Amino acid sequence: MVTSSKAQVNVINACLLAGRILIENGSEMTRVVDTMQRIAHNAGVDSAQMFVTVTGIVISIDDTPNGQVASIERRTIDLGKVARVNELSREFAEQKLTLGMLIQRLKRIDNDTPTFSFWTRLIAAALLSAVLLIVFTGEYIDAPAGFVIGGLGYCVFYFFNRQFKVQFLSEFVASLVIGLLAVIAVKLGLGRYLDNIIIGSVMPLVPGVPITNAVRDLVGGNLISGPARAFEALLSSIAIGSGIVCVLHFL
């Protein structure tokens, strides 16, 4: 049992940091609570209470005056960070790390986890569009148009999201651009079926992580985060859908 209050503060800090990184980057709640419990347990605190939602974490240690809150303002998707926090928690459980080192490594994960370069992501998005266009529709003829427009759509999404940090707005603008480009491509004879090009090109924007996590949170019994994430997924879908509707309706 950890008794000194300095050590308790460290345990709480480590838990909050790990929890915040996990939630910010698209982990499901069961894993968040589990990881935080493990870190607390392995640091010698057996009775920590935690309340975790998609927008904030509250944690306290029983019978002590310590209690802390971390609010979560932005949520992105970076499963690499989730995997690395998981790895770190394992190493801490095997006692390869001290608590101080754990906090340091968590901070490092939070600040600089390597991501794929913009160009790699762009090519992946373009390829994803082309491939899913073929899988969904069984037509090959529009694959090149899907490749280019899907890539450009993702590009618009990426820069808008980085500039303004409003995800729904970025999705709306990206799907608007995709719709316009698809119409132009068909008018110029670069693609044949407008529908197929749009279907393929919006695929990189699909909110796969919120949908999956909504289901997992609900099954896990977290009745606050489950519906919240389902709503997030719904809003994303509506943003993408209305971008397309604008194009279809006015052309």
Place this chain on the structure above:
Amino acid sequence: MAMFLFELVMAYVATICFGIILNIPTKAFNVAGLIGAFSWGFYWVISQLGVGIAFGNLAAAFVISVLSMYAAQYKKMPMVIFNIPSLVSFVPGGQAYQMIRNFAIGQSQTAWSFFVQVVVIAGSIAMGFILGELYHQIWRYGLTKIVTRH
């Protein structure tokens, strides 16, 4: 047969591409891709046997969920790294698009029928995940413990 193999390769590529967008670790690429390809192949085969879209998607989501669980244990990585990218080929994108398109051009009747399809597919995928989760719980805690726990 060639068509089938081609579809598998497509699903493999799609899974890895979605993985790159979500920034999954490079070490997980191959396994995630294989899960995506296998589940798509499974879906393809059972839909040739004439099961409807609901059961097909449910079974495929269940397969993804269970395989991801084993992959997570084998690779010592969180399960989300495998099941989210693998799911990308099953998203009802075509139907959702047709729904929106028909609403936009005023064909509400057709739009609602596509809406029902989207709800059915999304619901069966969710149900498949729930069943996979149940399998996970049974596997982890043992059947007897679940049955005797009141």
